[in-house]
Amino acid sequence: MIGTDEMSSTGMDITESFRPEDLSKTDFFDFVTAPDMDIGIGVGVSLHPHNHSHERIPTAANISHDGGGGGGSSTDVRGNGGNSNSNLNNSNNGCSDPTLQSYETRNLINVCRHFSYEQGQRPTPNVREYFYYIDHEGMLFLDDAKIKNFTSCLKEKKFLKFFFNRVKLNNTKRYDTEFPYISPCGRELNYIRCDDVPIVYTEVKQNCEEGKDELLYAHAGDLLKVDFQPEKIYINPTTGRVYHPAWQKVGDIGLIRSKLAIELSKNFEFNNGEQMSPTHFNWRGKCYPLKNDWILGIKKYGIYA
Structure with missing residues (x-):
């Protein structure tokens, strides 16, 4: 890999x-x-x-x-x-x-589940398996790295693009509970577990040429990005974590990292009271009513619309 x-x-x-x-x-x-x-x-x-x-x-x-x-x-x-x-x-x-x-x-x-693995193991002669971890800041690590911080994460942007473009829900029936996501690469299977979800948005950037804003993810710069939908920002009322839609094969949901969420939080309006979930989001001079019905069907939580 x-x-x-x-x-x-x-x-x-x-x-x-x-x-x-x-x-x-x-x-x-x-x-x-x-x-x-x-x-x-x-x-x-x-x-x-x-x-x-x-x-x-x-x-x-x-x-x-x-x-x-x-x-x-x-x-x-x-x-x-x-x-x-x-x-x-x-x-x-x-x-x-x-x-x-x-x-x-x-x-x-x-x-309660116990299991074992070895990096690069071969369950069959033609298959190698590796194991990764993605933290709540979107950094990618080898799962068995003893220290997980910025110095030990994988940083090469072309590799990150290659890896994250292949991330999807793990339907292999191998390690699918412990590692619910996978990034297959030919005969290599890269199993992934996460602090939350594999897609973590790290930065919002204005695309002046196309007249839209984009969310960058996985610390790969402009190589990995999606259109920003300000009306679909969702705050989990129990955890307080902030989410944005993703695409189907990764479970339809991405996490907004802490630093970016703090920056965006000043744009929320709470028309139902400060102790209730926000109702509107202000972005570039426009007030968006929040539309959070998309959250009901996400596979990450095992709920289907």
Whole structure:
């Protein structure tokens, strides 16, 4: 696979018991509670201490856009991403967002599953398998990288374009729970798990020639971009994370990274009250009523319209 010069040959074998005392205090920041087990169930758990990046979007509605689930040595792969809490209430009836319910259930199941892999393994003579991780900032890492930060992420833009153009939902029935996405390349299968979703929008850029705005993603500059649809920005009322539509084969949804979400948050209007979800979004002199019905059919949360 292009860009895999740093590929580790370390095997991943998940056989040890999960003990809450192995986790640092920071590990519990993004946990959800499992009362029946009397422990915190990690979302994107590592058994080694690591740092999280948590940022708050400073809006009247307490919109949050927290990080988590990214750093640390991957000796145990349990779950697909960080989950966080927000004080933002549901705009309709105060109930929790149904999209998150399925997400938490899926991660709860993942924690209990044990599996093993080795980078570059050959399940059949003609197939090689590699394993990757995408954090909440959209950075791509080898899944078993001991340190996951800007210095260790994959940065070559042509490789990122090649890799992300092939990302799709994993329907191979191999590692499909632990690694719900895949980027196939001929006889190489690149399995992907994420802190949230594989498509993370990092920057909005004006295309003056075509008279439109575009969202760049995956840190590949102008090589990877989609049209910006300001009326379809969605804030999850439970987590406070901000999303934008993507395309079908990746699950129809992309995450807006923390830094960009903070910049965009000043453009929201809350006509139903500051403790409710935003109703409008101001962009380049125009006020857009928000249209969030698209979120109901996304496959990422297991919900279909």
